[in-house]
Amino acid sequence: MSHELHPSRAVFDQVMVPNYAPSAVVPVRGKGSRVWDQDDKEYIDFAGGIAVSALGHVHPRLVGALKEQAEKLWHVSNVMTNEPALRLATLLTENTFAERVFFANSGAEANEAAFKLVRKYAHDHFGPEKSEIISFYGSFHGRTLFTVSVGGQAKYTEGFEPIPGGISHATYNDLASVEALISDKTCAVVLEPVQGEGGVIPADPEFLKGLRALCDKHNALLVLDEIQTGVGRSGELYAYMTYGVEPDILTTAKSLGGGFPVAAMLTTEKVAQSFGVGTHGSTYGGNPLACAVAEALLLELLEQGVIANVEAKNAKFISALQAINEKHGVFKDIRSCGLLIGCEMADAYQGKSKDILVKAMEKGLMVLIAGPNVLRMAPSLIITDADIDAGMALLDQAVQAFVESES
């Protein structure tokens, strides 16, 4: 009976926990930056599965790596290591500040590992008093209880109390607010180099440099959550490289697997020692299938000059968005870091970013929001100029329809 059922959107409400409110559209296949739904309607994808599909949909090199590994070995657990994990960890250490890698399956798990590690490192080197984590209002670090607590949005912890303690929040891009909180009891300062879910807000270079200096002064670790900004999206492999500020720990997920679940926590040899045998772990972390895909994705970025093209694609997005805004005046700010782009709604349209998203879907364009006031885009890093032009023509129509519906 159930295998004959047509899996339409209506089934969602009957069989799924209601924590999501998915669109009425059910995508069934994709290719590059195009996606088709159950009715074969075509969409241009400016959403990238929330900054995940860095090489678009079903990229041949990723499909090849997945199929090749699928014929070889799927899983052994961390009782043994495996070749794809070792190759991927080598690539990550060779191309970043890091000397050691821990693999996980999702961004939240990579952050959970990072937040446990900063506590353990401080405990090992300075004693149990040094346990306080400073994070920022507006930040997002995942949905486990520890990561929502470090995250800076009360709506994600409400109703889940009691939540873990020893966490305080400062104001993003306000160094004085961190100076007021930091002390020798601080074990880490945690931030996204660009607040993604919080509205695409880049850190000021002076702010990030100031945080590095404050951490050094107080023997605290600097943790950069690059789950949204990482893997080429910023125009460098990781956004910290654009700032010239090195973290002690960096977390990466989303684009790392291009759609296959994989995440990593990167750190130095010294800090890594606090995760000795038995202190932390994951059954699936470093799974051969996931690591084979991520390895292929990183090699494609590094060998094909993908990252070097991000800046030019950013310029194309920004000029098209400015042209749309000159016509319709819907945005008061257009912010970006490479191919992570946020358009803040003008005062007259506060709270209405979702309305544009809905209109765009009707026209055949997938975009994202970052809260009620920001329209967000996080497309494939190899989206073609033709797809950008075609998508922007649809966005223009969607914005026009939105403005008309408002007047």
Ligand SMILES: *Cc1c(COP(=O)(O)O)cnc(C)c1O
């Ligand atoms: C998406 C995201 C996370 C959470 O990643 P999941 O894979 O959903 O657990 C954490 N931090 C940032 C900055 C993110 O954008």
